[in-house]
Amino acid sequence: MKVKDLQRLFETIAPLSLQESYDNSGLLVGNSNDEISKAIITIDVTEAVVDEAIAENADCIIAHHPLIFKGIKKLTGSNEIERCLIKAIKHSIAIYCAHTNMDNVFVGINKMIADKIGLISRQILAPSKDTLVKLVSFVPTSHIQQVRTALCNAGAGQIGNYSDCTFSTEGKGTFTANEGSSPFVGEQAKLHTEVEERLETVVPKYALAQVLQALQSAHPYEEVAYDVFALENVHPQIGAGLIGELENPEDVSEFLQRIKTTFKADGVRYTESKNNKIKRVAICGGAGSFLISAALRAKADIFITGDVKYHDFFIPENKMVIADIGHYESEQYTKELFYEIVTKKFPKFALHLSKVNTNPIKYL
Numbered sequence: 001m002k003v004k005d006l007q008r009l010f011e012t013i014a015p016l017s018l019q020e021s022y023d024n025s026g027l028l029v030g031n032s033n034d035e036i037s038k039a040i041i042t043i044d045v046t047e048a049v050v051d052e053a054i055a056e057n058a059d060c061i062i063a064h065h066p067l068i069f070k071g072i073k074k075l076t077g078s079n080e081i082e083r084c085l086i087k088a089i090k091h092s093i094a095i096y097c098a099h100t101n102m103d104n105v106f107v108g109i110n111k112m113i114a115d116k117i118g119l120i121s122r123q124i125l126a127p128s129k130d131t132l133v134k135l136v137s138f139v140p141t142s143h144i145q146q147v148r149t150a151l152c153n154a155g156a157g158q159i160g161n162y163s164d165c166t167f168s169t170e171g172k173g174t175f176t177a178n179e180g181s182s183p184f185v186g187e188q189a190k191l192h193t194e195v196e197e198r199l200e201t202v203v204p205k206y207a208l209a210q211v212l213q214a215l216q217s218a219h220p221y222e223e224v225a226y227d228v229f230a231l232e233n234v235h236p237q238i239g240a241g242l243i244g245e246l247e248n249p250e251d252v253s254e255f256l257q258r259i260k261t262t263f264k265a266d267g268v269r270y271t272e273s274k275n276n277k278i279k280r281v282a283i284c285g286g287a288g289s290f291l292i293s294a295a296l297r298a299k300a301d302i303f304i305t306g307d308v309k310y311h312d313f314f315i316p317e318n319k320m321v322i323a324d325i326g327h328y329e330s331e332q333y334t335k336e337l338f339y340e341i342v343t344k345k346f347p348k349f350a351l352h353l354s355k356v357n358t359n360p361i362k363y364l
């Protein structure tokens with residue numbers, strides 16, 4: 001297996017274009033063409049994790065948090081990041097990270113948290129804007145099925161749980177093939193009219209390049225006429241946080257206790273609420289304060305996240321519980337998620353869940 005197989009696998013599920021602007025997900029150390037035989041899975045890359053990789057004879061580290069966020073101007077080992085990089089390079093260990101791109105997909109980090117809590121009827125809490133486009137192309141009737149299939153196989157036409165969603169209407173296309181052209185139908189220098197279908201479908205922005213490539217290959221014309229329109233629609237499976245429901249409502253105090261145990265939290269910081277039952281649960285792994293208002297709008301009874309600041313705890317005004325279970329605690333099961341992702345596709349590839357607890361925060 002090569003590093004690029006791992007990249008392709010992760011980036012099919014969580015395309016890099018879905019990461020936040022401050023992020024640095026993807027392959028950070030190593031070459032896409034390098035062979036790999038064993039990977040260590042971790043939340044953070046620390047020196048202890050790189051040492052563990054060396055001891056385990058692993059040649060790859062798959063991490064949630066990127067080791068590098070900012071530009072590095074020297075590599076002398078003066079801090080932990082530099083020491084990790086030097087060690088990894090010396091031992092030919094690739095480092096791959098899937099961070100906010102994995103936060104922003106339905107089957108990513110928050111799915112794992114929802115699984116652990118047992119949430120049903122899940123939806124993205126704050127779907128991202130500007131993630132969909134409408135592609136319209138004009139295809140001779142003889143090739144409509146071929147083009148439709150190619151577009152859908154490349155990632156177009158997915159609406160919720162339905163695939164191959166397209167629409168077409170018949171009409172007449174006209175063109176004059178100029179000097180130097182070799183038209184699929186018609187003759188040079190003569191206005192031609194052809195029965196064509198206007199084929200339209202929705203495309204996630206991250207898949208547009210490959211869908212256009214599929215269009216060019218499947219369409220019989222030398223010059224393919226197409227339009228790409230921006231859409232106001234949001235992609236229901238791309239965005240931040242998740243909201244779902246408990247099968248049966250639970251008492252606030254019992255639910256908080258359950259969360260504390262499930263996420264092995266040494267402490268849970270929470271606010272009180274007027275409701276004493278929990279049914280609707282909003283979650284965001286990591287630092288999720290930016291979603292408090294979205295959770296309120298979605299009528300969540302509780303919002304579970306990490307890294308909440310003092311003043312942010314005031315926002316719900318007792319309409320919703322905020323439970324800060326800790327950044328690391330909320331994301332710890334990401335290791336299991338990555339394990340699942342890799343073994344599902346490459347069942348024989350050796351994987352090791354890091355035994356290092358990289359959480360730097362301790363409680364008295």
Ligand SMILES: [Zn+2]
Pocket residue numbers: 065285286287327331
């Ligand atoms: Zn995080």
